[in-house]
Amino acid sequence: MKVALLSESPADEAVLRELVAAVLGGSPAWSAAGLRARGWPSVVQVLPAVIRHLHFNTDTDTLVVTADADDSVVHTAEHEAPGYFHPQCRLCQLRAVFRRTTRKLPPARGRNRVLRGVGVAVPALEAWLLCGRDATVGESAWIEGQATGRAPYTRAELKWRVYGTDRPSLPYEIRRAVEEIRRHGRDTRRLEHDFPGFGVLARDLREDQANLPGHPT
């Protein structure tokens, strides 16, 4: 399985590499290293071009893309209903871009389309890094905070909890992020449970892997 990553920074990419390997049970072949978007909404703007590029110019099987939810509507089980689309949910939006873009593409390089691996970190990737270490951090706490108008934490607070500063240098950010995410290296179930925005990404990846030609089902 050949996987490409579209992320916001080298630190995010390092985390995604660890998570993809953990979900797939081993590191896949990586394709088109270092695809970047400049946060939201840049990611949805560049995503169609990235998908087309990977489809026609590479042998990538799956594109993994994640975004931070920030203060947007959080993806819930209700959004998984067939045909459902919430215009303020970033996961729904990313999936819609995938659908729209891949639907129009002719087969290329022996496959019909680049497969999808989409996740959204609520409210930011640092929350995933704290999973299992800080019991107050989780999607349910964030959703409850949105409902009551009292956010349980801010993006800056999450950074402080992970890095001890809200201005980490890039190498330190990468080192700390990888240290934390490797706690889930052998078992991602806790992360999938506490962060359904990661759970849907894990599910995408497993389905992508199962759908590859030659993969034992």
Next chain:
Amino acid sequence: MIASVDFKNFKALRATALQLAPFNLIIGANGSGKTSLIQAVERLHALARLPLTTPGPARRAGGPRISFRFNPPFAAVEARLECVSEASCDLLQIRPAHAPEWPALQAQLGRIRSYQLDYGAMTAPAAPDASPEAPLSPNGANLAAVLAAWRDRHPAEFAALVAEVLRVLPEYSGLELARTAGGTVTLGLRLGPGGDLVTADNLSQGTQALLAILVLAHDPAPPAVLCIEEIDRGVHPRRLREVRDAFYRLSHPAASGLKRPAVQVIATTHSPYLLDLFRDHPEEIVIAQKQGRAARFERLADRADLAELLAEGSLGDMWYSGILGGVPDES
């Protein structure tokens, strides 16, 4: 160190004040007062080195005036620049006139440095400085000589700098300095293990810029205030994070695990990509707004609708769109 600057009739800055933070990134159209702010700080530095004098009779009422206030322990002192014209501020007064803090403040003002890097000058062989502790010169022309001095006198800091250069520029495997027959120092970067030596005059402008910025960030004797123009110039957008982090190393040393006083940084940029990196710290962004011939400063964090704006797009895109102001008048 500088808490605020208050301008009256100084170039385009007719009547505006600015509270300064440890790190300040000034954005705005050309001619909107960004450089004027830095010139005012430079002038403060230059005049603070001279004995204080009393004003002569030729001062015109309502002429250009720049007032500086400072953070503790100098909060009681005001330094006021009086100007004979928009281009010439030649008098520094302090209030109270005999403030006991002045000698210590004067010493700090002597540690202000200002940079406008000149890539042509940086590539030329550098004559050793008269003082081995000489800092990087305002245009960066003595870059090689400064590095040679660090190698000899501050080997630990030099090694840390080289390691950082090679991390940020991974295509290189070494930083090499050499003395010419004429006694000048040249620098080059070695491409990969055993690869060619790329001499300074063959390095890209972006590589030179990153090198100079990293040298500033690893200075064993950093200034109290560092002003620098166009910190993004020549640098690939994906490497702007390294630029930001290098200046954070100065302005927020504790975040890098350093135990030394912070350096106040005043920087300018025209890069929306660099601005994107300050989404979590809008309080560090100053927008120079120009209307007609007059310009004023605004802190991005003071915008009441900032949270809504950030939910809809990147800071850089918002700036480019004109929503934040700080764009050229195209009418």
